Amino acid sequence: MREPLNRLSATRLAQMIAAGDVTSEVVTRSFIDAIHDRNASIEAFAWFEADRALETARELDRLIANDRRRGPLHGVPVAVKDNIDTADMPTGYGSPIFATHKPNIDAACVGLLKDAGGFVIGKTVTAELANFTPGPTRNPHNPAHTPGGSSSGSAAAVAAHFAPLALGTQTAGSVIRPAAFCGVFAYKPSPRLVPRCGVKPNSDTMDEVGAFARSVEDLALVASVLALKPAWKDVPAQYLASGAAPTIGWTATPHANAASASMLATLESSAQKLVQRGARHTEITWPRVFDGLFDAQKTVQVYETARALAAEYTYRRDLLSARLVDLIDQGRAVDTRTYIEALQLGRACAAAIDGLFGAAEVVLCPSAPGDAPRGLGSTGDPIFNRPWHLIGCPALNIPCGRGEAGLPLGLQVIARPGDDAKLLAAGAWIEAKLKD
Amino acid sequence: MREPLNRLSATRLAQMIAAGDVTSEVVTRSFIDAIHDRNASIEAFAWFEADRALETARELDRLIANDRRRGPLHGVPVAVKDNIDTADMPTGYGSPIFATHKPNIDAACVGLLKDAGGFVIGKTVTAELANFTPGPTRNPHNPAHTPGGSSSGSAAAVAAHFAPLALGTQTAGSVIRPAAFCGVFAYKPSPRLVPRCGVKPNSDTMDEVGAFARSVEDLALVASVLALKPAWKDVPAQYLASGAAPTIGWTATPHANAASASMLATLESSAQKLVQRGARHTEITWPRVFDGLFDAQKTVQVYETARALAAEYTYRRDLLSARLVDLIDQGRAVDTRTYIEALQLGRACAAAIDGLFGAAEVVLCPSAPGDAPRGLGSTGDPIFNRPWHLIGCPALNIPCGRGEAGLPLGLQVIARPGDDAKLLAAGAWIEAKLKD
Known part of the structure; x- marks a missing residue:
C-alpha cells in the first residue's frame, strides 16, 4: 500500500507537483483530511478554512498547468504561526488584544514562501504574544502533555501531519523546544538570515523566524526560500553524497542537572553511535566567559x-x-x-565561540530537559536553548529516542553563528546515521 | 510682547502645563494656528485633524485638573512620522499600498510617549516606505528646496513650529539630514535604545527611531521618555551647571570632497569657536579599518x-x-x-572606535554636504551619515550657520556607541557656546 500523501516530505511533494504526478489540490486534501480527523483533539490552528486552502491549491494548479511554476515550493501547503502577519487571514498574535487584527500585508517571510509557490494552509496557535502563557494546543503524542511553546501549533501541526512544513519564531527556545516535545525536525537560523518584518516583536535582539519539518532535507528546502539562498536546498543531498563525516562534540551543558536521566543517556548513546558511524569526535569544555x-x-x-x-x-x-x-x-x-x-556577554561569547567549539563543526546537546511535561499550564523550560540563542548560534532539533513519559526526546545540534550551511549538512548526516 | 506659545520649548511647555500656568488645549491651539497658517505651503502632515488634537488636549487637561499628571510630557503635542503605527490615526507608510492601513495598536515608542502624557498631534509625511522617493513636503525656509528625508514632515513640522517635538526614523541619514536641511535639532540614538516595535521595517540591523526638537534640552526630555531613562532629562542642565567642557575632535571625514565650501568653513569656524570657549581639542585621524x-x-x-x-x-x-x-x-x-x-566591517569599526575618537568624547563633522538642495525630486545625500550609522554611533544635529543657498547648515555631533548621555551633555554645551 502506498504511503498517504500527507506522510510524504515537502521535497517529495514539491517534486511530484512539479512533475504533474499529483495536483496541489489532491495533496492539500490529504492534509485537510488529517486536520478533520484529529484537530479537534489537538487544536493546532488558530485559524483554518478548508475551502480557502483548496481554492488556493487549485489556483496554483492552474499556474502549473500553464507552465508558470513559481518556485521550489510550488503547491506545497505551509502552516504559519499566528504571530506572523498574513493579509488574507486573521492574525491574532495569541492575544485578545489582537482578536480582530487584519494586517495590511503579509510578513516578509510569508511573501518569500508565496513567491516560491508555497501557500498558507492555516494559522497555528501561538502562546500569548509568543511569550509563555499557553494556548489550547495539545501534544499530538499524548493530549495530556504540552506541545511546548511558544510555536505550539506549528510543532503540533507538523507532528500530526496537518502540514509538511510550518513556520514559527524563537526568542529563547520557542522553535527548538516544541519541536523536541512534538518529535519533529526544526531549524532556528542565525540572526537576521530570515527577514522578521511582519512578525510581532518581543525581543528586538533575539526574535527569529524558524521552521518545522519532518527531515533536515525539508528544512534546507524551506530555509533556501526564507533566506533567499537557493544553494541551501541541495546542501543535505550533496553532503550525504560526498561521503564526508562531520567533526562533532557533545555536552550536557553546565545545566546538565536540569536534564532527565533518559535525555542524558540519549545524548550519550546517540553521540557514541555517530562516532561509531564515522563522525570525528572532539571534547567540549565550557570557557569561563560563557x-x-x-x-x-x-x-x-x-x-x-x-x-x-x-x-x-x-x-x-x-x-x-x-x-x-x-x-x-x-x-x-x-x-x-x-x-x-x-x-x-552575548557578543563576547560569539567572539570566543572557537574556544567552546574547538575542532567541532557542530555541538550536540539536549533540546529540552526531557520529553514534554504533563499538563497544559506551562510550555516547558527553555534552559537548554537560552544560552545558544543569545550567542546567535543556529540550531536544529533532531528527534531521537523517548523520555520517561514515553514521549519524543530531541537532540539539539548547534553550529557557530553564520555556519547555517554547515549545520544543515551535518544535521542531514546525523539524521541519516541515527536511523541506520 | 510675550513669545507665542508655539515658539516655546517642549520642556518649558511641559513645566507650564504641570504648574497650571497654561492648559494643553491653549498650547495645542497655538500649534494648530501655525498649521492653519502655513501647512498648505509646507505639507508636513500626512494626516492632521485639529478637532481631534484639541479633544485629546482637553482630556489631558482634565487629568491634570484631577491631579493625575501622567508624566514629563503631560499635555505636550508630538508630531509622529507616518511610518510609525498609531491605532487611532491612519498610518500610510508613505505608500499607496498602505493607503487604508489602520494599525491595531500604537508603536511602542508612541505608547511610551502617551504613557508620559504626550499625545500625537498628527502624522507627518515620510518618503515612500521611509526610503528615497519624496512625499510632497517642502522646506519651511524655502519651499523650492527639499526638506530632506525620509523624515521630511517631522523635520519640517518642528521647523515651522507646528509641534515642539517630532519622532522620525533613520536607516542611513533620515533623521540627521532633514534636521540639518530644516534647521532644527535632532537626535538619533544608539542601536536599540528606543524600541522599534510598530515601525515599518526596512533594514533590521539599522532602522532606529529618533527625535526632532528645537534644543538639546528638549531632545534629552523626549529621549528620557523613549528610552525609559528618566535621568537623561536632566543631563543637559546638570552638565551646563557643572562648568565642565567636553573634549572634542572634528573632521570633514574621508568624504570632505562632497561637502560645500560653506559647510567646511562652518565646521572649522564652529570648532575653533568651541575651543576658544574652553573645549579641549584632539586631532581625529581615520584608521584604515574604517x-x-x-x-x-x-x-x-x-x-x-x-x-x-x-x-x-x-x-x-x-x-x-x-x-x-x-x-x-x-x-x-x-x-x-x-x-x-x-x-x-561595521562591527570591526565599532570595536575599533577608540582608534578614531582617541581622547575625544564627541566628534564634530558635517550633517549633510551643505544646505538643502533645490528641487523636491530628491531628499539629498546621506553620505555624511551612513558610516556612523552602520557603526551604531548616536548622533545629534545642531543647526549652525547658513549655506550657499542661504538655508540652514547642520553640525553633526557623534559619540561612541552607547555614549548617549555623554552626547546629550556635550551637545547641550556645544549648543550654548555656539550661541554665545
Missing part, C-alpha cells in the same frame, strides 16, 4: 519585551495575562547597565 | 530592505516607485557573503 549566558539571555528578553509591548502594557493591561504583566514588570525593573552588560 | 564603511552601510541597507519588503515586491510591485523597485533589485543582487562582510 558563565552567565543563561541569565544574560533572560535579562535581554525581559528588558526588550517590556519595551516592545509598551503600548499593550500602557492601555490594554487588562487583556494581558498576569504572567506576561509580571514578565513586563520584571523587564521594566532591569536597569540599562545590566541590560547592556548582558548584550556584551 | 575604509569602506560607506559602501558597507549601503550594502546592508539594500540587502535588508530587499528582504523586509519581500511581500510588497512580490504582490504590489505596481504600487512601488521605480526608484524603490530598483533599490530592491540591487538588494536581491547582493550575495550573502558580501552582506555578511559588510556587517562584520
Whole structure:
C-alpha cells in the first residue's frame, strides 16, 4: 500500500507537483483530511478554512498547468504561526488584544514562501504574544502533555501531519523546544538570515523566524526560500553524497542537572553511535566567559519585551495575562547597565565561540530537559536553548529516542553563528546515521 | 510682547502645563494656528485633524485638573512620522499600498510617549516606505528646496513650529539630514535604545527611531521618555551647571570632497569657536579599518530592505516607485557573503572606535554636504551619515550657520556607541557656546 500523501516530505511533494504526478489540490486534501480527523483533539490552528486552502491549491494548479511554476515550493501547503502577519487571514498574535487584527500585508517571510509557490494552509496557535502563557494546543503524542511553546501549533501541526512544513519564531527556545516535545525536525537560523518584518516583536535582539519539518532535507528546502539562498536546498543531498563525516562534540551543558536521566543517556548513546558511524569526535569544555549566558539571555528578553509591548502594557493591561504583566514588570525593573552588560556577554561569547567549539563543526546537546511535561499550564523550560540563542548560534532539533513519559526526546545540534550551511549538512548526516 | 506659545520649548511647555500656568488645549491651539497658517505651503502632515488634537488636549487637561499628571510630557503635542503605527490615526507608510492601513495598536515608542502624557498631534509625511522617493513636503525656509528625508514632515513640522517635538526614523541619514536641511535639532540614538516595535521595517540591523526638537534640552526630555531613562532629562542642565567642557575632535571625514565650501568653513569656524570657549581639542585621524564603511552601510541597507519588503515586491510591485523597485533589485543582487562582510566591517569599526575618537568624547563633522538642495525630486545625500550609522554611533544635529543657498547648515555631533548621555551633555554645551 502506498504511503498517504500527507506522510510524504515537502521535497517529495514539491517534486511530484512539479512533475504533474499529483495536483496541489489532491495533496492539500490529504492534509485537510488529517486536520478533520484529529484537530479537534489537538487544536493546532488558530485559524483554518478548508475551502480557502483548496481554492488556493487549485489556483496554483492552474499556474502549473500553464507552465508558470513559481518556485521550489510550488503547491506545497505551509502552516504559519499566528504571530506572523498574513493579509488574507486573521492574525491574532495569541492575544485578545489582537482578536480582530487584519494586517495590511503579509510578513516578509510569508511573501518569500508565496513567491516560491508555497501557500498558507492555516494559522497555528501561538502562546500569548509568543511569550509563555499557553494556548489550547495539545501534544499530538499524548493530549495530556504540552506541545511546548511558544510555536505550539506549528510543532503540533507538523507532528500530526496537518502540514509538511510550518513556520514559527524563537526568542529563547520557542522553535527548538516544541519541536523536541512534538518529535519533529526544526531549524532556528542565525540572526537576521530570515527577514522578521511582519512578525510581532518581543525581543528586538533575539526574535527569529524558524521552521518545522519532518527531515533536515525539508528544512534546507524551506530555509533556501526564507533566506533567499537557493544553494541551501541541495546542501543535505550533496553532503550525504560526498561521503564526508562531520567533526562533532557533545555536552550536557553546565545545566546538565536540569536534564532527565533518559535525555542524558540519549545524548550519550546517540553521540557514541555517530562516532561509531564515522563522525570525528572532539571534547567540549565550557570557557569561563560563557558563565552567565543563561541569565544574560533572560535579562535581554525581559528588558526588550517590556519595551516592545509598551503600548499593550500602557492601555490594554487588562487583556494581558498576569504572567506576561509580571514578565513586563520584571523587564521594566532591569536597569540599562545590566541590560547592556548582558548584550556584551552575548557578543563576547560569539567572539570566543572557537574556544567552546574547538575542532567541532557542530555541538550536540539536549533540546529540552526531557520529553514534554504533563499538563497544559506551562510550555516547558527553555534552559537548554537560552544560552545558544543569545550567542546567535543556529540550531536544529533532531528527534531521537523517548523520555520517561514515553514521549519524543530531541537532540539539539548547534553550529557557530553564520555556519547555517554547515549545520544543515551535518544535521542531514546525523539524521541519516541515527536511523541506520 | 510675550513669545507665542508655539515658539516655546517642549520642556518649558511641559513645566507650564504641570504648574497650571497654561492648559494643553491653549498650547495645542497655538500649534494648530501655525498649521492653519502655513501647512498648505509646507505639507508636513500626512494626516492632521485639529478637532481631534484639541479633544485629546482637553482630556489631558482634565487629568491634570484631577491631579493625575501622567508624566514629563503631560499635555505636550508630538508630531509622529507616518511610518510609525498609531491605532487611532491612519498610518500610510508613505505608500499607496498602505493607503487604508489602520494599525491595531500604537508603536511602542508612541505608547511610551502617551504613557508620559504626550499625545500625537498628527502624522507627518515620510518618503515612500521611509526610503528615497519624496512625499510632497517642502522646506519651511524655502519651499523650492527639499526638506530632506525620509523624515521630511517631522523635520519640517518642528521647523515651522507646528509641534515642539517630532519622532522620525533613520536607516542611513533620515533623521540627521532633514534636521540639518530644516534647521532644527535632532537626535538619533544608539542601536536599540528606543524600541522599534510598530515601525515599518526596512533594514533590521539599522532602522532606529529618533527625535526632532528645537534644543538639546528638549531632545534629552523626549529621549528620557523613549528610552525609559528618566535621568537623561536632566543631563543637559546638570552638565551646563557643572562648568565642565567636553573634549572634542572634528573632521570633514574621508568624504570632505562632497561637502560645500560653506559647510567646511562652518565646521572649522564652529570648532575653533568651541575651543576658544574652553573645549579641549584632539586631532581625529581615520584608521584604515574604517575604509569602506560607506559602501558597507549601503550594502546592508539594500540587502535588508530587499528582504523586509519581500511581500510588497512580490504582490504590489505596481504600487512601488521605480526608484524603490530598483533599490530592491540591487538588494536581491547582493550575495550573502558580501552582506555578511559588510556587517562584520561595521562591527570591526565599532570595536575599533577608540582608534578614531582617541581622547575625544564627541566628534564634530558635517550633517549633510551643505544646505538643502533645490528641487523636491530628491531628499539629498546621506553620505555624511551612513558610516556612523552602520557603526551604531548616536548622533545629534545642531543647526549652525547658513549655506550657499542661504538655508540652514547642520553640525553633526557623534559619540561612541552607547555614549548617549555623554552626547546629550556635550551637545547641550556645544549648543550654548555656539550661541554665545
